[in-house]
Amino acid sequence: MGLLRQIQNRRKNLKIVIMSATLETQLFINFFHSPNVIIIPGRQYPVEIFYLCKEEKDILEAILLTCLQIHIDEIDNGAVLIFLPGQDDIEALQYLLQEHLPNVQSKLR
Numbered sequence: 388m389g390l391l392r393q394i395q396n397r398r399k400n401l402k403i404v405i406m407s408a409t410l411e412t413q414l415f416i417n418f419f420h421s422p423n424v425i426i427i428p429g430r431q432y433p434v435e436i437f438y439l440c441k442e443e444k445d446i447l448e449a450i451l452l453t454c455l456q457i458h459i460d461e462i463d464n465g466a467v468l469i470f471l472p473g474q475d476d477i478e479a480l481q482y483l484l485q486e487h488l489p490n491v492q493s494k495l496r
Contacts, residue, residue: 451483
């Protein structure tokens, strides 16, 4: 951000766009010179947070089973948001879901 501010000081025609769902706008207003701020209110949806009761040996398997269970149990067309630590875990879970989801969907029919 400091580099962007230095560049902004040199190039007055430079347009900088910063977007965030959780941005503290006042900090950026104070930091950048006379910014134009557009605030678009977001939508809020009810969220349920699930935690593991005990440590799992294979966390991806536990996440996979939980995700599939939510998919089976939830009647509405909600979404599941899973936070994983890295790209490898994300790709591994994606592969596992693609592998198992057709079996679950065929059993639901």
